Amino acid sequence: MGQKRKKLCTVCKSKGIRKEGVIYMPEHRLSLCEEHFNEWFEKRVKEAIKEFKMFDKREKILVAVSGGKDSQVLWYVLNKLGYDTDAFFIHLGIGDYSDESMEKVLALGELIGKKPHIVRLEEEVGAGLPVLQNYVRGTACSVCGRIKRYHFNKVARELGYNVVATGHNLDDEASSLLANLINWNLKYLARKYPVLREEKGFPRKVKPLVKHTERVIKFYADLNGIPYTDRSCPLGDTANLHFYKEVMEEIENHALGTKYRFYFEYLKKVFPIFSALKEEWVEGELTTCKVCGEPSPSEVCFVCRLKERVKKDRTQSG
Numbered sequence: 612m613g614q615k616r617k618k619l620c621t622v623c624k625s626k627g628i629r630k631e632g633v634i635y636m637p638e639h640r641l642s643l644c645e646e647h648f649n650e651w652f653e654k655r656v657k658e659a660i661k662e663f664k665m666f667d668k669r670e671k672i673l674v675a676v677s678g679g680k681d682s683q684v685l686w687y688v689l690n691k692l693g694y695d696t697d698a699f700f701i702h703l704g705i706g707d708y709s710d711e712s713m714e715k716v717l718a719l720g721e722l723i724g725k726k727p728h729i730v731r732l733e734e735e736v737g738a739g740l741p742v743l744q745n746y747v748r749g750t751a752c753s754v755c756g757r758i759k760r761y762h763f764n765k766v767a768r769e770l771g772y773n774v775v776a777t778g779h780n781l782d783d784e785a786s787s788l789l790a791n792l793i794n795w796n797l798k799y800l801a802r803k804y805p806v807l808r809e810e811k812g813f814p815r816k817v818k819p820l821v822k823h824t825e826r827v828i829k830f831y832a833d834l835n836g837i838p839y840t841d842r843s844c845p846l847g848d849t850a851n852l853h854f855y856k857e858v859m860e861e862i863e864n865h866a867l868g869t870k871y872r873f874y875f876e877y878l879k880k881v882f883p884i885f886s887a888l889k890e891e892w893v894e895g896e897l898t899t900c901k902v903c904g905e906p907s908p909s910e911v912c913f914v915c916r917l918k919e920r921v922k923k924d925r926t927q928s929g
């Protein structure tokens with residue numbers, strides 16, 4: 612990956628300056644020095660925000676951070692670009708994995724002078740994810756996803772944020788598009804877009820890093836000294852996800868630029884057709900949870916049912 616021979620920075624060269632690049636991105640045919648890489652990276656984030664009309668500087672944005680490189684970079688870069696952002700972290704109660712992730716979030720907060728909002732599952736729901744996953748069917752990841760979504764929505768509304776931003780990158784989006792196309796998962800495809808408008812009591816959801824690959828995001832994090840954890844969740848079964856990422860990477864290596872084209876041409880050419888049929892594919896009406904008041908497909912929402920289970924178990928064993 613560009614280590615063979617250092618290339619000169621393309622931008623510097625255009626100004627008649629000979630300066631070695633610190634990264635070479637073959638998919639863009641671009642070699643950039645430190646300064647021009649940062650400039651380029653941030654410009655593309657701004658472009659994605661504008662192109663998909665994600666938000667503007669008057670809006671309050673809640674960044675969902677996990678302590679991993681993508682969401683940490685997202686919080687850092689939005690803050691640097693002058694957007695009104697705060698971070699929200701859910702401590703999942705997964706031993707030192709959760710502790711270390713939280714430390715990285717707090718460290719970044721210190722770096723940029725902001726205090727993240729933190730929710731601890733053990734306090735909020737009564738138990739951490741390792742216990743909660745036993746109460747329901749489905750993988751730890753799907754349970755975790757539902758719990759996270761619930762809290763993002765709730766915290767955003769309670770604290771007055773109308774936008775929730777997540778750190779999904781181009782590799783995440785292209786590989787999940789591939790997986791969902793192969794399985795003709797229409798319900799998912801109808802909502803596969805970098806912006807989901809606010810609806811039915813939910814805040815707007817945005818993915819400002821969709822134009823960047825994992826490699827580039829990691830490079831930006833390291834270059835700018837952004838703290839993040841490299842560990843992946845010990846409960847996560849990500850084999851399937853990795854498989855599609857590898858397949859995508861293989862296609863990319865075969866024809867540079869395919870990953871980008873695959874995803875963005877989908878958004879332009881196919882998504883409008885699928886999204887027009889959304890009503891037919893997306894699940895039925897939502898009602899309001901009679902315990903917590905959050906939007907829910909059932910009378911009592913998923914999280915309130917979990918809380919109930921934890922409480923019941925505790926009284927029985929206590």
Ligand SMILES: [Zn+2]
Pocket residue numbers: 620621622623624630643644645646647
């Ligand atoms: Zn340069």
Ligand SMILES: [Zn+2]
Pocket residue numbers: 900901902903904905911912913914915916
């Ligand atoms: Zn509820």
